[in-house]
Amino acid sequence: MCRIFGHFDAQVTRHELRTVAAVQRHGGPDAQTFADGAGWALGNNRLAVMDPSGGSQPYRLGEHITVVFNGEIYNHAELRARLTALGHRFEDTCDGSVLPALYAEYGADFTEHLDGMYSVAVVDLRGEAKLLLVTDELGMKPLYYHWDDRTRRLRFASELPALLAFPGMRAGVWEPGLDEYLSTKTPFGEQTMFEGIRVLPPATTLTVTRSGGLRTSRRRTRPRAVVAADTGEAGERVRELLRTETHRLIRADVPVSVITSGGLDSSLVSALAAEAAPDLHSFNIAYAGDWPHDERHFAREAARRSGTRHHQVEIDPADFPSLLPEVVWHLGQPNADPITLSTYALFGAVRDAGFRVALTGDAADELFGGYDRIRAALDVPPDGDWVSGYLDSLAAVPRGLRESLYAPAYRDFVRSRGSVADRIAHALVSSGTSRMESLTAFETGSRLPAYHLRRVDHLSMAASVEVRLPFCQPSVVRYATALPRELKVRGGRGKLALYAAAEGLLPASVLGRPKQPFTLPIAAMLVPGSALHAFARDMLAPARLRRAGLLDPVAVDRLFADQATRPSDRSALAIWSLLVHELWLEQFVPGMGSADAPARATTEESAA
Incomplete structure (x- = not known):
């Protein structure tokens, strides 16, 4: 298990690569290594789990194939035996060491032979230089990237703070982010809360070349298994x-x-x-x-x-x-x-x-x-509205309440753009499958x-x-x-x-036992006099909210008053969600959450 990072044509110095590695060192404290060449670099922070004395990354096959890897390959022994029979040799028994040879044999289809959780980066210098990024079928090992179409540069990392540590990276807010976050408790899909930064979806292969730019493709799903009768x-x-x-x-x-x-x-x-x-x-x-x-x-x-x-x-x-x-x-x-x-x-x-x-x-x-929301949606009669209640159950803040919390300008923006809840609703009802299949596909593929x-x-x-x-x-x-x-x-x-x-x-x-959520009893904890309530009240003070310009301070004050007089999961989770968002702004977006910098400040892309 590791953290990985790298770039394609981003003109990053070795010192700057070390800075990126340092930001995500907690995920790989045992070694920080990288390889680089003309217009590319691959780096790794290693957490030694398999073959601790071996497994040094980046992995190489000759001078032309270099690989870094995050995750675990559970069938690596089987793959090693197969590749050895084809003439490949391995210096250790670490799971990731099979990857360069596997890629050499099967090209971009090497993922079809992997059983595990992974994000992998491959630089292939045979012919035109090429970078591949791949993720496992469920997205167990996230990978974030920034592609600048103007300069044709790509940067990637296992964690967002590390990606933002690359020189020249923007840290601007994706404007729909607050509404998407409150609608689904975190952004779904490829878009992150940062403008221009995406997360590679599950079962996806991303390819970058100088002549072709960036291309992504979703890999085919494997055949379904035969199921039981009872x-x-x-x-x-x-x-x-x-x-x-x-x-x-x-x-x-x-x-x-x-x-x-x-x-x-x-x-x-x-x-x-x-x-x-x-x-x-x-x-x-x-x-x-x-x-x-x-x-x-x-x-x-x-x-x-x-x-x-x-x-x-x-x-x-x-x-x-x-x-x-x-x-x-x-x-x-x-x-x-x-x-x-x-x-x-x-x-x-x-x-x-x-x-x-x-x-x-x-x-x-x-x-x-297993979720109550799934059972409730299935219990609605065939001609009934099963989607609205399901969508409200996904939200950190129900639709009516969250719109009342927005500052007027941001509320108008959300209404003109349309809600993510509407897009999810359309996808659910137009899937062409049964209600159970539609819900399962969304729960496993998106949420x-x-x-x-x-x-x-x-x-x-x-x-x-x-x-x-x-x-x-x-x-x-x-x-x-x-x-x-x-x-x-x-x-x-x-x-x-x-x-x-x-x-x-x-x-x-x-x-x-009856099912209950594995979570904090937030309504009982977020009450006046508690440390958490005082912290939230300070972080969501009217002056701070006015600087960011996204929330209505008067409406947020009413939310605190409701929680003080009639504590409930609804108001407590809303306050918690706004608190988390404000902490995110303070740490990642200078100006929107701090008391000193001007609102909506960003670190602009440096000149090429």
Whole structure:
């Protein structure tokens, strides 16, 4: 696992490359290396997980193929054997060392042979110089890039702060960003909150040459799996697939742990992982004090049943104001889910306990219909409006409230442009598939990579911890997405096949508990007199909001008044979301969030 960065024709000095590497060193503290040539450079920050004594990047094949890589290739032993039979030789057993030879044999189609999570950069100097950037099928390892069509220069990095550290990079706000963020809790799709900076979508290959410029292509999806006829058979197959993947993912050359939240998904992963790792350590996070939705007792029961050595991590809400700016920095753009703070603290504790790898249960709800919003949308009659309620459930701030919070000029801009919610609604109803298929495709293809996977990647790697995701493995994804609705959601219950898979592996208390969100009890914490409320009130002071010009200070004051007199999830999450956005402005966009610089200041692209 690593961080990668580089450029094509961007005229970056070696000193400047070292600066970029330093910004994301937390994600690769073991080595910072790069290779460069005429008009290109590839760099790497290494977190040594496989073959710690080998695996030096960039990887090379002769003088013409250079590769850097972030992620894990789980079938690297099989690939190494195949490539050795073709005449290639390898100096170590690190997973990424197979990539140059694999690319040499198969060209841009080399990704068809990879089983894992990855973002890869290849410079190919055979013939005209060429740079390729590729991502895995679900986007588990994000990659951000900036392409200047005028100067024909490309820069890329695994993290947004590192990309912004390249010389000549703009740091301007993408004007629709605030509304898109509040509509979906983080920007979906390729566009980031920064003008001109994009994130490479899942299963995408980007190619840059001097003659052809930049081209991107989405790779074909793999065939669907054959599915079961009933829930029991589906549960057996899901358990078999998850057991295979979890047993494979638990292997590493460094200590491996599991995250056990106390819910079905992570508890099942923990139980299956413990089968292959007898001395497995599990981690759960909770908050000092007495708060709603405390899951620690469920996590303890799951850990006891699985036989793991359990670690209970506890953080004090009084520390949230000091932790939250760190969270926003590492994410690089706003994410409105309060769980980001918990995630950051949890992986810090995993690292402090001596672990470099952790398995989690992320993506099960998207694949198996676990969210309340999915079940509610499916329960609407065929001729009813199932989209509006679903879209409101995605939002950090419901449509009517968020428009009332905007300054008049920004409200007019949003109305003239149209809302992202309208575009999502159109895509959902015009997909040409069943409602279940449309929802699953959107949840896994749009929301999962943007909202979950980037958050997990950035906040775990902030602590130098690699997260592995059994539910995101292709065999599980293909099977789950092919399951018909009645094997996932029926009678007001979701994840039917997954519950069937967990029978006999988890305590009855975990299997029978009602679903609840794994998040901060934000409505109870964001009340007058708390450290978090005082911090939010200061960050969202009227003078600050007027400088940015996006929000109506009077409307935001009313929001605080509502939360003080009638605390609710609705007003608390709205305040939290605005607080996160203001922290992002302060850190990344000089002038819009600070007290000293002029509004809307940007660092303009330097002259070529």
